[in-house]
Every structure is written in C-alpha cells, then in structure tokens.
Amino acid sequence: MTADTARTASTPDVVDLCSQLIRFDTTNHGGGDAHGEREAAEFCAATLTDAGLHPTILESAPRRANVIARLPGEDPTLPALLVHGHLDVVPADDTEWSVPPFSGTITDGYVWGRGAVDMKDFCATTLTAVSTITASGHRPRRDIVLAFVADEEDLGTHGAHWLTTHHPDLLSGCAAAIGESGAYTHHVRAPDGRAVRLYPVGTAERxxxxxxxxxxxxxxxxxxxxxxxxxxxxxxxxxxxxAHRWPIVLTPTVETFLHRTATALGVHIDLHDIDATLTRLGDAAPLVENTVxxxxxxxxxxxxxxxxxxxxxxxxxxxxxxxxxxxxxxxxxxxxxxxxxxxxxxxxxTGPVQAPVDSPWFDAMATALRAHDPDAVVVPYCLGGGTDAKAFSALGIDCYGFAPLWLPEGFDYRALAHGVDERVPVAGLRFGARVLEHLLRHV
Structure with missing residues (x-):
C-alpha cells in the first residue's frame, strides 16, 4: 500500500460506510413517495464535517434532502470537478431476499443490501476518498465539488434537476463531473484465451x-x-x-469503444456489419449492443x-x-x-449526454485505474439508460460515468442493480476508494 492510499485510524472505512448507508431505508416509490433521504443526507454531511468540510443540506421539499460541499484545491484557477451520487434506492421486497434488504449485512466477502451497487457503494467510496485526502493534510490540485442528491430513481425533480435549476451557483466553476455507471471491471475472454479486463468509462448516455x-x-x-x-x-x-429494425447510429463514443475493444481482444471489426462485429466481441458485446x-x-x-x-x-x-x-x-x-x-x-x-473521449479528464481517469490495475483496458462507452448526468450536463458540464469498482469474474454487476440480493464485493469497494482517491488528488 502506497502513502497515497494509506488509511489512518482517523479516516472511515469504505466497507463500514457502505453498510451504514444501506441501513438507511431511502426507498423511492416515485411520484413524490419517498422517505429516508434526509437521514442519509445528515449522515453524509456529518462524515464530511468530520473530514473538515462545511457541507450544506438543502431540501427541495420536506425531507427531500441534498448535500453539497466543496473541497478546496491548491489552484483555484483550475476548473472544478463535480463528484455526484444519489442517496435514494428503488423498492425491495424482503420476501425475495436472502438477507433483509436494508440490513447492510457484511458476509462472504460482500456488503449486502438495496443500493449496494446502485449507488451507495460510490457514495461510500467518495466519502472515504475525501476523508483520506483531508486526513493526509494535502489538498487536491483543483476544487472538488461533492453532491449527494435525492430522487434519481424517479425524475430528479427533488434532486439533481432541482439543484441545477435553483442552486446553479453551488456548481460554479465545474467543468467536468463523475458519477455512476462506469469504471467497473468487465471480464472478457479473447479468442486466443487471454483474460482481458475492460473498464468502461461512460462518456455518453442515450x-x-x-x-x-x-x-x-x-x-x-x-x-x-x-x-x-x-x-x-x-x-x-x-x-x-x-417489428421495426432501427438503423445503426455510430456515435463517437460507440465507434471508439468498438475500435479499442477490438484491439484489446485481437479481433476484426466491420463498421458496415455491426451484427457480425458484436458477435466477434463476445462477452464485451453487452456493453455496446443496446447503444448502436x-x-x-x-x-x-x-x-x-x-x-x-x-x-x-x-x-x-x-x-x-x-x-x-x-x-x-x-x-x-x-x-x-x-x-x-x-x-x-x-x-x-431528457436529452442525450455526450462528453469528449479525447480529453485530459478521460486520460486522468484511465491513469487512475491503471495505477491500481496495470492491466486495465480503459474504454469509453455509452449508457443505454440515464443518470443525473442529464441534469448536470445542462449547465455545460462534461459528464462521465466513473464510479470505480473491482469485480470478480462472473459477477453480474448490471443485473444486481435493482435486482434481488444486491451486493458489492468488499475488495471491490477498497479498490474503488483507492482509485477515486488517486483521481481526486491528481486530476
């Protein structure tokens, strides 16, 4: 463990934080029927206060709470980076689960519970990375703006969209943002049998x-x-x-994904025959098949x-x-x-989101991942669904899906989001905290 990633006794543990966040039942049924967001927001604010920051809790409606804080950087002339995560979760039927969905149980090398991968894992990772940086006595290069928001699992009208409409000043100076759905391990086997670890970083959303x-x-x-x-x-x-076969539309993100993934796997692609190309990509195809x-x-x-x-x-x-x-x-x-x-x-x-692939922001994310997994193959990808990036991009912020997480081979990460027995690997959380800390220090 390097000095950059060492955790002191005064900094919180990412696994414990994730477990504690899951214990807040922040179920969002939609249509304004949600609860628990205020309690989770207060927990995040208290953790940030312990780290020496001065967070603000803002309610868009009674108990619909959002937390904003700014970690000052060494160079105030540099554009700021926004790190955002949502505190609400979708409903869970406890009769279908092996453990109570809001227990935050830690067993068998996993933290279990609703929100474990969507997305209290990244909220815990962010709190840990920031706490570790402040405990070290060092500052990041640039300002880091932190947003823990409500209502992502519905329309965002009490969360990110409300913030960007009513408090855009709190996001002033942010040129880029990172949030959910990206930078997780996706294991693929090349045709020659090689094991390849892709890390898709979201640079677009439908x-x-x-x-x-x-x-x-x-x-x-x-x-x-x-x-x-x-x-x-x-x-x-x-x-x-x-019955309609929608035509192929190759965006810059998707085209770059195809080229870089094919190179890593050693396969030929034909942009005029996408179906054949997807077949050649094998286990990498699910990352792109819904976004062509x-x-x-x-x-x-x-x-x-x-x-x-x-x-x-x-x-x-x-x-x-x-x-x-x-x-x-x-x-x-x-x-x-x-x-x-x-x-x-x-x-x-809500409109599509697109951020530059060839940018210092993307390069910094790739560098942070490779610093902790030298064999990481970092590729851009387009999310088939949507996130709060749609709200923040309306302010002209380049939004990326970067919530680093190491996953074991065979772990169906995307199926567990909103699924039964949602859980996140303990080792994956620790990896994510180290990668995110690296990025926030050096970006």
Missing amino acids: GTTHLRLTARGRAGHGSRRNDSNAVVHLVTALHALT RNSATPTVLDAGYKVNVIPGLAQAQLDGRTLPGAEDAFLSEVDALIGGRVDREIIAH
Whole structure:
C-alpha cells in the first residue's frame, strides 16, 4: 500500500460506510413517495464535517434532502470537478431476499443490501476518498465539488434537476463531473484465451423520450363489425414499432469503444456489419449492443372497460431511448411507423449526454485505474439508460460515468442493480476508494 492510499485510524472505512448507508431505508416509490433521504443526507454531511468540510443540506421539499460541499484545491484557477451520487434506492421486497434488504449485512466477502451497487457503494467510496485526502493534510490540485442528491430513481425533480435549476451557483466553476455507471471491471475472454479486463468509462448516455400514443375510434358493441376500432388502430401501430429494425447510429463514443475493444481482444471489426462485429466481441458485446440504435419499447397499455364493448379510446406508453444526434430522426420514424390514425405526445424528455473521449479528464481517469490495475483496458462507452448526468450536463458540464469498482469474474454487476440480493464485493469497494482517491488528488 502506497502513502497515497494509506488509511489512518482517523479516516472511515469504505466497507463500514457502505453498510451504514444501506441501513438507511431511502426507498423511492416515485411520484413524490419517498422517505429516508434526509437521514442519509445528515449522515453524509456529518462524515464530511468530520473530514473538515462545511457541507450544506438543502431540501427541495420536506425531507427531500441534498448535500453539497466543496473541497478546496491548491489552484483555484483550475476548473472544478463535480463528484455526484444519489442517496435514494428503488423498492425491495424482503420476501425475495436472502438477507433483509436494508440490513447492510457484511458476509462472504460482500456488503449486502438495496443500493449496494446502485449507488451507495460510490457514495461510500467518495466519502472515504475525501476523508483520506483531508486526513493526509494535502489538498487536491483543483476544487472538488461533492453532491449527494435525492430522487434519481424517479425524475430528479427533488434532486439533481432541482439543484441545477435553483442552486446553479453551488456548481460554479465545474467543468467536468463523475458519477455512476462506469469504471467497473468487465471480464472478457479473447479468442486466443487471454483474460482481458475492460473498464468502461461512460462518456455518453442515450436520451429519454417517453411517449403516449392515443388511438381514437368509434365505440360500439363487441359483436359487430367496426372498421374504426381504437384498440386495433393502437395494436397495429405498436406492432409496426416493435417489428421495426432501427438503423445503426455510430456515435463517437460507440465507434471508439468498438475500435479499442477490438484491439484489446485481437479481433476484426466491420463498421458496415455491426451484427457480425458484436458477435466477434463476445462477452464485451453487452456493453455496446443496446447503444448502436435508438429504441422504443411499449411498457403501458390502457384500453377498454368491458369485454363486449369496443372502446372509443386506446392508449399506450413507450419508453423511447435516443442516441446523441439522433433525436429528430427518432421522432420522425415514430410518426411514420404509427400512421395517421394514432396521435403521439411527449410526456417526459431528457436529452442525450455526450462528453469528449479525447480529453485530459478521460486520460486522468484511465491513469487512475491503471495505477491500481496495470492491466486495465480503459474504454469509453455509452449508457443505454440515464443518470443525473442529464441534469448536470445542462449547465455545460462534461459528464462521465466513473464510479470505480473491482469485480470478480462472473459477477453480474448490471443485473444486481435493482435486482434481488444486491451486493458489492468488499475488495471491490477498497479498490474503488483507492482509485477515486488517486483521481481526486491528481486530476
């Protein structure tokens, strides 16, 4: 262990912090139904205060708490780095779990509980890295702004989006940000049998466009012919959407991922035949297969009220995901596919996120990972879903998915987020704290 990563008796342990954070039941049911965020925020604020910082707790609504703090750097002329994480979690049914989901149990080399990988692990990692830096008596090169927020698991209207709207001054000077969904170990076997450890760093996110489709027709008796059946109009439109093969859109992030991953694995790629390329990438393909196209997935249906009555109205909701630069094309294709008998409206929208791959920020992240795993192959990737980066990028901040975590081979990290028996490796937490501390000191 080097001096840079040594933990003193006065600094908290990342494993204990993660376990304690999990014990705060911060379940977010959506629609404003959430609890526990205030208590978790107070815990984070107390830890930051013990580290010598002066955090501020801001409530967007009663008990919907966010924590902001700034760790001053040596050079105030340098742009600041924002480190953000969310404190809320999705619901957990304890009847499905091996351990109580809010127990924070530490056993078998893992910390168990809801939020272990989404994302109280990174919140604990951040608190540990900052505490270790301040305990050392040294300062980072630049200001580090810390944000622990509410409501990411719903719309962010009580968390990141509220902060950027009502308190943008607290984020002043931030040129880049790091947050969830990136810099974790992804084990891949090359065709020649070599073990390759990829570390995908998020440099882009697909945008979210939630749509409501409405079909109107002529109500009538279910036994009679009806050429204007709203249900039939809607089903026809949904079939066209689900059968549609969305065109390939290669963003800079995805194209760079394909080239760098193929080089690491020693395989040939053909950008004109993406399906064949994904096959050659093997176990690396899941990192990119959902982000080479836009998508539109039906998720909610609402039609009818009695089996022998043809309703005059039928509706569906779609979860649309759009790649950077492809939003207009997405809506045009949807309109063409659903035809003239179905109307569509946007019910929620957040735009795609894209940050530079070739940048000093990305280079610093890669350096921090390789400092603690010399064989790390650091690649950019595009998130298929979304994070609070969408809020912070609206302020002109380049947002990256960088929440370092070492994972053992065979550990299905992405399946455990929102899943049953969510857990995070103890060794992975310690690795993440060391990598993040390295980045914050030297970036």
